[in-house]
Amino acid sequence: MSNKKDPTKRPEGGVTRRGFLGSVGAGAVVAATGVARPGEAIPEITSPEEMVQVALLINGRIHRLLVEPRWTLLFVLRERLAITGTKAGCERGECGSCTVLIDGRPRYACMTLAVEAEGTEITTVEGLLDGEELGTVQRAFVEEDAFQCGYCTPGQIMAAEGLLRANPSPSFDEIRCGMSGNLCRCGAYPHIVNAVTAAAENKKGGR
Amino acid sequence: MDQESPYWIDGSVPETPGTGEYPDPWKTTEIVGTRVPKVDAYERVSGTAVYPHDISLPEMLHGAILRCPYAHANVLKIDTSKAEKMPGVRAVLTGNSPGADMPWYPRGGKFSGRLFDTHCRHEGEEVAAIAAETPLQASDAIRAIEVEYEVLPFVIDDEAALDPSAPAIHEGGNVVGEPRVRERGDLEAGFAEADVVVERTYRTKCEIHAPMEPHGSVARWDGNRLTIWDTTQGVFSVQEAVARAMRLPLANVRVIGHYMGGGFGSKLEVGKYTVYAALLAKTTGRPVKIFLPREDCFLVTGNRPGNTMTVKIGAKKDGTLTAIDYRSLGSSGAYAYGADSSTLAAYLYTCPNLRTEDTTVYTNAGKARPMRAPGFPQGAWALEQAMDELAQKLGADPVELRLKNIADVLQVEEGRPFTSNQLAECLRKGAMEFGWSEAWARDKTDGHLRRGVGVAACFWGYAGGPPSTVIVKLFADGSVNLNMGASDIGTGTKTWAAMIVAEELGVAVDKIQIEHADTATTQYATSSGGSKTVPSDSPAVRAAAYAVKVQLMRMAAEQLEVDVSDLEFRDLTVSSRSDQEKKVRVTELEKLDRQGVVIGTGYRDPNPEGMVTFPFGAQFCEVEVNTRTGEVRLLRFLGAHDSGRVLNRLTYDNQVFGGIVMGVGLGMTEERVLDPQTGKMTNANFHDYKIPTMKDVAIEHTCVPIDIPDNEFNTTGTKGLGEPATIPTAAAIANAVCDAIGIRVTDTPLNPIQLARLIAEQQKEA
Numbered sequence: 001m002s003n004k005k006d007p008t009k010r011p012e013g014g015v016t017r018r019g020f021l022g023s024v025g026a027g028a029v030v031a032a033t034g035v036a037r038p039g040e041a042i043p044e045i046t047s048p049e050e051m052v053q054v055a056l057l058i059n060g061r062i063h064r065l066l067v068e069p070r071w072t073l074l075f076v077l078r079e080r081l082a083i084t085g086t087k088a089g090c091e092r093g094e095c096g097s098c099t100v101l102i103d104g105r106p107r108y109a110c111m112t113l114a115v116e117a118e119g120t121e122i123t124t125v126e127g128l129l130d131g132e133e134l135g136t137v138q139r140a141f142v143e144e145d146a147f148q149c150g151y152c153t154p155g156q157i158m159a160a161e162g163l164l165r166a167n168p169s170p171s172f173d174e175i176r177c178g179m180s181g182n183l184c185r186c187g188a189y190p191h192i193v194n195a196v197t198a199a200a201e202n203k204k205g206g207r
Numbered sequence: 208m209d210q211e212s213p214y215w216i217d218g219s220v221p222e223t224p225g226t227g228e229y230p231d232p233w234k235t236t237e238i239v240g241t242r243v244p245k246v247d248a249y250e251r252v253s254g255t256a257v258y259p260h261d262i263s264l265p266e267m268l269h270g271a272i273l274r275c276p277y278a279h280a281n282v283l284k285i286d287t288s289k290a291e292k293m294p295g296v297r298a299v300l301t302g303n304s305p306g307a308d309m310p311w312y313p314r315g316g317k318f319s320g321r322l323f324d325t326h327c328r329h330e331g332e333e334v335a336a337i338a339a340e341t342p343l344q345a346s347d348a349i350r351a352i353e354v355e356y357e358v359l360p361f362v363i364d365d366e367a368a369l370d371p372s373a374p375a376i377h378e379g380g381n382v383v384g385e386p387r388v389r390e391r392g393d394l395e396a397g398f399a400e401a402d403v404v405v406e407r408t409y410r411t412k413c414e415i416h417a418p419m420e421p422h423g424s425v426a427r428w429d430g431n432r433l434t435i436w437d438t439t440q441g442v443f444s445v446q447e448a449v450a451r452a453m454r455l456p457l458a459n460v461r462v463i464g465h466y467m468g469g470g471f472g473s474k475l476e477v478g479k480y481t482v483y484a485a486l487l488a489k490t491t492g493r494p495v496k497i498f499l500p501r502e503d504c505f506l507v508t509g510n511r512p513g514n515t516m517t518v519k520i521g522a523k524k525d526g527t528l529t530a531i532d533y534r535s536l537g538s539s540g541a542y543a544y545g546a547d548s549s550t551l552a553a554y555l556y557t558c559p560n561l562r563t564e565d566t567t568v569y570t571n572a573g574k575a576r577p578m579r580a581p582g583f584p585q586g587a588w589a590l591e592q593a594m595d596e597l598a599q600k601l602g603a604d605p606v607e608l609r610l611k612n613i614a615d616v617l618q619v620e621e622g623r624p625f626t627s628n629q630l631a632e633c634l635r636k637g638a639m640e641f642g643w644s645e646a647w648a649r650d651k652t653d654g655h656l657r658r659g660v661g662v663a664a665c666f667w668g669y670a671g672g673p674p675s676t677v678i679v680k681l682f683a684d685g686s687v688n689l690n691m692g693a694s695d696i697g698t699g700t701k702t703w704a705a706m707i708v709a710e711e712l713g714v715a716v717d718k719i720q721i722e723h724a725d726t727a728t729t730q731y732a733t734s735s736g737g738s739k740t741v742p743s744d745s746p747a748v749r750a751a752a753y754a755v756k757v758q759l760m761r762m763a764a765e766q767l768e769v770d771v772s773d774l775e776f777r778d779l780t781v782s783s784r785s786d787q788e789k790k791v792r793v794t795e796l797e798k799l800d801r802q803g804v805v806i807g808t809g810y811r812d813p814n815p816e817g818m819v820t821f822p823f824g825a826q827f828c829e830v831e832v833n834t835r836t837g838e839v840r841l842l843r844f845l846g847a848h849d850s851g852r853v854l855n856r857l858t859y860d861n862q863v864f865g866g867i868v869m870g871v872g873l874g875m876t877e878e879r880v881l882d883p884q885t886g887k888m889t890n891a892n893f894h895d896y897k898i899p900t901m902k903d904v905a906i907e908h909t910c911v912p913i914d915i916p917d918n919e920f921n922t923t924g925t926k927g928l929g930e931p932a933t934i935p936t937a938a939a940i941a942n943a944v945c946d947a948i949g950i951r952v953t954d955t956p957l958n959p960i961q962l963a964r965l966i967a968e969q970q971k972e973a
Contacts, residue, residue, distance in 0.1 A: 079263075079342065082263060088260065089419050090893050097419055126253070138253060143244055147248075148861060149418070149467065149469040150250075150252070151419040175901075177902065184419070185417055185418050186697055189904050192901065
């Protein structure tokens with residue numbers, strides 16, 4: 001991608017990790033760790049003035065917006081940018097439905113703060129399309145029927161895409177390990193293995 | 208058997224009118240039975256499919272729900288004043304809000320709770336709801352609601368709930384209804400004539416459905432018309448419940464459920480959140496979206512009850528069963544539901560003398576909901592392990608023992624015939640493809656890695672029927688619009704429907720557009736549950752396509768000036784049998800060109816009278832047990848299922864494997880853990896509640912369809928598949944482990960913690 005940026009360099013208007021931690025109040029930490037209970041201390045709410053500007057490079061396009069420091073990349077993708085291919089399943093880093101690629105590696109968007117994602121290259125399932133044409137992994141998921149309800153599928157596809165970028169010829173065990181961070185309650189795993197295997201072959205063949 | 212009404216229906220459903228004109232069974236097929244990728248696959252893999260969780264409307268507010276943190280408590284006081292002043296808050300809803308006081312949890316014409324109940328009977332019971340500008344503002348604000356609770360003693364153990372001194376969850380004691388008893392023959396005489404008797408108590412743990420899309424709804428009002436986007440298995444059941452709750456005519460409530468991210472039974476029941484969204488939207492005059500956090504889904508959106516089952520079976524030396532005594536206890540949770548598990552034991556095998564008894568109790572835990580073959584995997588865990596033990600005692604091949612006792616008829620009254628029962632074929636063909644005889648007979652190794660094989664069989668206790676109405680519209684250019692109300696819950700409903708139309712009319716699958724699961728624009732269908740969507744709705748799809756074909760033939764007869772009886776229809780062309788020259792493409796029909804469209808309406812024909820239909824199946828697996836660690840590796844699994852005709856082999860395989868994967872969860876990894884000190888769930892998240900990952904499932908999966916159409920049952924020859932595919936799995940694993948190391952594991956989950964303990968005990972005894 002031509003406008004790929006150095007992830008160590010932060011554009012103006014963003015925050016450093018140190019600056020971000022400094023900006024988060026104690027109340028927000030309580031809310032984030034989930035220890036607040038009804039009737040206990042009310043968490044402090046970030047006021048609009050405390051919002052920070054970020055520039056996010058998503059699927060090759062820069063999006064500039066104001067975010068609360070506590071907003072996750074998942075929240076910003078779905079609720080602020082309406083890029084809803086990325087799904088929310090647990091919002092606590094356990095199910096993998098929200099898997100996106102960050103600098104080519106699979107990451108849970110629910111465990112990534114939007115402010116953290118600045119300066120990286122973010123790819124969602126929509127970003128694998130070439131115009132209206134499906135990408136290689138997406139096509140393999142169709143042909144092998146590697147899903148049922150399809151809700152975990154964008155995450156599965158991004159995990160597979162990340163796996164194949166790092167390892168173009170994964171063994172059966174490497175596929176099982178590489179895909180084990182993505183839950184599928186419909187149990188389409190046998191067909192997902194077939195799809196990842198087929199996608200690896202097709203990528204090599206230029207399909 | 209008649210009293211065993213299907214579990215997803217409460218009250219009556221409309222019956223479809225019969226037309227008396229149904230097509231004959233297919234003799235050969237060209238599309239049906241092949242491997243066709245799902246017709247909505249592009250949407251699902253590209254991210255363009257809009258699930259209810261993805262809905263975003265202009266001016267939309269976000270809701271959050273405050274839940275009782277205690278297992279059992281009375282709400283004494285709710286103070287929402289601080290919450291109302293929180294940033295972004297637009298409405299607060301409690302039981303005192305206008306229109307919010309209503310009964311909830313209907314069962315058998317009665318209600319066992321309220322929309323907001325001040326008597327909170329389980330952790331997670333709803334106390335208040337809020338709508339705010341953003342999801343975070345809403346969840347911030349519910350924390351600001353101050354509630355004074357009177358904490359009550361609780362009971363979470365099924366057996367403890369039976370104690371008369373146990374805390375009362377409802378008036379009238381903790382037993383739900385009356386224990387259900389079935390009796391036939393003479394039990395005592397049956398055991399007296401037995402040469403061998405086995406008896407043991409088995410336990411399954413409570414399982415959570417945990418579909419990947421959380422539960423939730425979006426509600427929008429336009430004057431007195433209400434539109435709901437809901438992640439549901441049945442839009443018409445949501446329509447009915449919401450219309451009743453909001454006192455609206457059915458016609459004013461539109462429910463849309465085009466995509467949904469899994470249900471497994473948990474999305475058959477209508478959620479309180481749907482009504483909260485509607486009430487909050489009414490109050491604020493803005494659309495409201497409520498989706499539950501994952502932790503709440505674990506607490507309040509249903510579960511498969513754990514069961515304690517004592518089964519005693521007697522048999523003669525030759526393996527003939529003489530008596531079955533089966534007792535089961537399970538919990539409905541805090542509100543009424545039936546936690547029965549005995550049906551499999553009652554009818555799978557021929558046995559003249561039988562008694563079953565199912566008791567359901569209330570406990571202070573989330574209400575149970577039907578989960579993929581409710582009661583059956585639990586029953587299989589007990590019955591099919593007992594059969595395995597019986598085979599061991601008799602020195603018989605477990606496959607042969609089952610073959611010897613296959614039921615010829617449903618054992619009610621004088622015996623009611625099955626429209627089809629291919630269980631013998633499932634066992635024989637499955638065993639052959641698996642290489643059962645050799646694997647079962649081989650010598651066991653002495654090392655610490657020991658292999659074993661197991662088998663288990665099943666039927667599923669329902670097969671569908673009317674009502675179902677489907678409309679097929681064929682346009683002048685030969686493309687088709689198919690209109691059906693059924694939800695596609697990921698099983699491929701839209702795909703087989705398109706394949707049937709393609710088979711009947713010769714239209715390419717990609718020229719068929721499908722409208723479905725929308726109460727305003729599609730035809731009534733029952734919810735997608737019970738493994739009955741294929742057998743209920745596929746004949747209606749076929750009848751609708753057939754109705755179009757009949758009209759096109761008449762048009763062609765007129766245009767070609769030949770008699771209809773001389774015409775045949777193939778690949779959108781009508782031709783004369785007697786005169787090869789006389790033929791016309793459908794797109795060249797002058798009348799169709801003038802009309803623009805031909806509309807065919809198809810109804811589901813009634814089921815044959817006096818007969819009963821069940822899908823059957825058998826599963827085989829091979830395991831490797833590490834006797835040092837208690838770990839079990841699943842080497843291979845094979846599913847041989849009799850679900851009548853296979854419509855789509857690709858999605859059929861996927862269903863069978865998916866059922867096996869879910870069965871692995873019941874058998875090996877899943878367990879709801881309630882803290883005995885607080886009654887609260889300790890593992891309400893995906894990290895601590897272990898659904899199988901790709902690394903937990905078998906290395907090799909094989910599907911062996913017994914593809915024999917049940918033409919006695921319906922015009923597509925189909926029976927259900929989704930649920931039977933998960934029934935025998937856990938029992939087959941336990942039987943394989945027993946084959947490997949000689950330990951009978953009676954309790955789920957069969958995990959290394961339990962197995963290491965059992966192996967240590969075995970070694971101590973030796």
